[in-house]
Amino acid sequence: MLFNSISFAIFLPIVFIFYWFIANKNLKLQNILLLASSYFFYACWDWRFLFLLIFSTLLDYYTGLKMAAAKDVGMKKFWFWLSIAINLGFLGIFKYYNFFAESFAQAASELGLQINPWTLKVILPVGISFYTFHGLSYVIDIYKDRIKPEKNFIDYSVFVSFFPLLVAGPIERATHLLPQIQTKRTFNYTKVIDGLRQILWGLFKKVVIADGCAHYANQIFNNSADYSGSTLVLGALFFTFQIYCDFSGYSDIALGTARLFGIELLKNFAFPYFSRDIAEFWRRWHISLSSWFRDYLYIPLGGSKGGTWMKIRNTFIIFLVSGFWHGANWTFLAWGFLNALFIMPSILFKTNRRNLDIVAQGKNIPTIKELSSMIITFSLTVFAWIFFRAESIKHALDYISNIFSKSLFSKPEIFPTTPILLIIFFIAIEWKGREEQYAIARFGFSWPKPLRHAFYYCIILIIFTLAGSNQQFIYFQF
Amino acid sequence: MTNFLKKVLFFLVPIILACVFIDIFITKELKKRPDLVHGEYSTWNDLFDGKINSDIVIYGSSRAWVHISPQIISDSLNTTAYNLGIDGHNFWLQYLRHSLLLKHNRKPKLIIHSLDEVTLQKRKELYNLDQFLPYMLLNKDIKDATASYEGFTFFDYILPAVRYYGKETIILNSIEQYFEPKNYPAKRIKGFGHGIQTLIMLKKR
Numbered sequence: 097m098l099f100n101s102i103s104f105a106i107f108l109p110i111v112f113i114f115y116w117f118i119a120n121k122n123l124k125l126q127n128i129l130l131l132a133s134s135y136f137f138y139a140c141w142d143w144r145f146l147f148l149l150i151f152s153t154l155l156d157y158y159t160g161l162k163m164a165a166a167k168d169v170g171m172k173k174f175w176f177w178l179s180i181a182i183n184l185g186f187l188g189i190f191k192y193y194n195f196f197a198e199s200f201a202q203a204a205s206e207l208g209l210q211i212n213p214w215t216l217k218v219i220l221p222v223g224i225s226f227y228t229f230h231g232l233s234y235v236i237d238i239y240k241d242r243i244k245p246e247k248n249f250i251d252y253s254v255f256v257s258f259f260p261l262l263v264a265g266p267i268e269r270a271t272h273l274l275p276q277i278q279t280k281r282t283f284n285y286t287k288v289i290d291g292l293r294q295i296l297w298g299l300f301k302k303v304v305i306a307d308g309c310a311h312y313a314n315q316i317f318n319n320s321a322d323y324s325g326s327t328l329v330l331g332a333l334f335f336t337f338q339i340y341c342d343f344s345g346y347s348d349i350a351l352g353t354a355r356l357f358g359i360e361l362l363k364n365f366a367f368p369y370f371s372r373d374i375a376e377f378w379r380r381w382h383i384s385l386s387s388w389f390r391d392y393l394y395i396p397l398g399g400s401k402g403g404t405w406m407k408i409r410n411t412f413i414i415f416l417v418s419g420f421w422h423g424a425n426w427t428f429l430a431w432g433f434l435n436a437l438f439i440m441p442s443i444l445f446k447t448n449r450r451n452l453d454i455v456a457q458g459k460n461i462p463t464i465k466e467l468s469s470m471i472i473t474f475s476l477t478v479f480a481w482i483f484f485r486a487e488s489i490k491h492a493l494d495y496i497s498n499i500f501s502k503s504l505f506s507k508p509e510i511f512p513t514t515p516i517l518l519i520i521f522f523i524a525i526e527w528k529g530r531e532e533q534y535a536i537a538r539f540g541f542s543w544p545k546p547l548r549h550a551f552y553y554c555i556i557l558i559i560f561t562l563a564g565s566n567q568q569f570i571y572f573q574f
Numbered sequence: 575m576t577n578f579l580k581k582v583l584f585f586l587v588p589i590i591l592a593c594v595f596i597d598i599f600i601t602k603e604l605k606k607r608p609d610l611v612h613g614e615y616s617t618w619n620d621l622f623d624g625k626i627n628s629d630i631v632i633y634g635s636s637r638a639w640v641h642i643s644p645q646i647i648s649d650s651l652n653t654t655a656y657n658l659g660i661d662g663h664n665f666w667l668q669y670l671r672h673s674l675l676l677k678h679n680r681k682p683k684l685i686i687h688s689l690d691e692v693t694l695q696k697r698k699e700l701y702n703l704d705q706f707l708p709y710m711l712l713n714k715d716i717k718d719a720t721a722s723y724e725g726f727t728f729f730d731y732i733l734p735a736v737r738y739y740g741k742e743t744i745i746l747n748s749i750e751q752y753f754e755p756k757n758y759p760a761k762r763i764k765g766f767g768h769g770i771q772t773l774i775m776l777k778k779r
Binding site: 102116117283285288289292303514549552553556560561562563564565 | 575577578582585588589596727729733735736738739740742745
């Protein structure tokens with residue numbers, strides 16, 4: 097069941113009505129309803145993997161309790177490492193086993209040894225990277241005595257499986273989400289309307305911009321050898337907007353949906369393409385994952401407290417792991433490596449916390465300096481996305497070498513006006529709303545109500561007319 | 575909460591009404607386009623409007639559609655004929671046309687069925703699915719015949735406008751038809767869809 101499907105449009109109001117009308121006065125019933133609907137939501141994708149999700153939930157719940165009850169450090173460590181090993185084991189088997197087996201066989205064949213690796217013929221369980229990281233953060237926090245284990249299994253299961261975040265995040269923390277699950281939630285009209293507005297904007301981003309761009313990005317990337325440099329640049333730009341609108345659109349729908357049930361999820365995106373340097377970009381892109389790696393990997397490794405070499409090492413580790421988290425392909429590692437390179441100057445010269453505010457705050461137009469910084473950062477990001485999208489490192493390198501040819505200055509073979517105009521419209525709205533939680537959070541609030549409603553109707557009409565061919569959310573595969 | 579539901583309903587009513595209006599509008603204008611979807615709309619229109627009423631009907635895939643001329647049969651046998659060949663489809667959709675023929679038209683005296691090696695091989699996807707759009711809403715015959723293919727969802731058959739979602743070209747074609755109606759050259763004559771120009775030239779000779 098995808099967020100942009102009719103099935104979801106029917107599922108959501110049913111759960112909403114049951115939640116607020118029938119289970120309204122009973123927190124326990126509300127949580128049971130959320131859990132049941134979350135499991136139903138997941139089973140609609142593939143019911144067999146529901147058992148894996150329930151097992152993963154049980155494992156972390158049980159080891160959490162065991163760690164808290166452990167009488168000595170040794171036992172605590174045992175339960176901790178057991179949970180980590182099983183969690184990462186599942187992730188490793190489903191996500192990385194084939195990659196390592198095939199890479200090993202390839203390396204062996206380079207040495208003249210012929211190995212036919214045994215590979216798994218199994219699809220990746222959707223959301224496994226996300227719910228595993230939920231569980232890991234919970235277990236680590238208990239081990240580090242930051243939190244106490246949750247005794248109520250239903251509450252803990254909702255924390256792991258809450259359907260808006262189940263398949264593609266945001267990656268929540270127990271400290272943020274569990275207290276909300278345990279607290280009585282009352283209907284809040286303003287919040288619910290705000291949630292609906294965010295869902296609408298997320299849908300627009302996903303089905304109009306992302307799916308519209310996907311068609312051209314796929315066409316250009318899949319036949320990159322046939323196109324001129326200028327078309328390839330356009331292809332990279334289409335993918336840049338596709339991936340942003342696909343993932344942030346998903347996150348908007350997730351946050352908006354959670355808000356309908358009185359739950360606030362962690363913000364995942366903060367207008368990253370308006371960043372003035374790469375460090376700022378990473379504070380604004382997939383925030384829940386970046387902060388996860390910061391708290392559970394970068395800081396335990398020593399963070400930026402050590403010497404220069406330690407900083408460099410930790411930065412590369414965190415970006416390479418982040419790249420690898422996205423998938424078992426060298427292209428993701430190259431993407432992570434490039435981002436580590438891009439961020440390195442600001443780490444070395446300690447300028448990585450220079451741009452903590454919002455660009456051109458309170459103004460309509462940025463300064464020349466701000467604009468040029470944004471363009472440079474955006475260009476670096478586009479360059480790195482080529483590796484992310486390419487099928488292999490060779491494909492990415494060929495793509496780049498074809499860009500930097502004479503044909504770079506020729507007229508592009510593909511120049512679709514409708515998607516380009518839509519992207520311009522989208523950038524304008526995002527720029528206007530960059531100081532808010534999401535672009536249209538307060539858009540048109542000074543207008544008369546009928547005019548504001550007309551704006552929403554326009555967006556619905558654009559979605560109806562210009563929705564691209566249905567594409568699965570990119571981050572479902574991670 | 576009640577206040578919220580009232581407001582949501584108030585917001586949704588225009589959308590629901592618009593969906594019904596959009597559905598009627600696109601459906602009506604689309605049926606007037608014989609140039610689209612390989613000319614299939616003209617054949618479907620004739621089927622549903624009871625305009626086939628021929629003594630001889632021809633069934634089959636594109637092999638029937640482009641190979642068997644009802645005009646030549648009519649001239650030779652001095653009777654009426656119509657070609658119901660459906661491009662890219664096998665027995666299941668050919669049978670749909672047969673059922674609709676019996677439902678909305680006079681029973682034919684003779685059926686010519688063009689068979690080939692894939693007539694009884696069902697394909698997975700619903701080829702050229704846009705041809706069903708103007709006729710499929712709440713139509714049990716079309717639903718029964720097409721639902722087992724990959725293409726439409728359950729809601730496409732029962733909710734207005736849903737099947738036109740994201741079909742930019744189809745929507746633009748119907749708008750164009752409304753504002754700038756043209757006499758599009760027919761792609762089919764009595765369902766026959768190939769060599770029309772040759773046929774006209776032969777007739778002139």
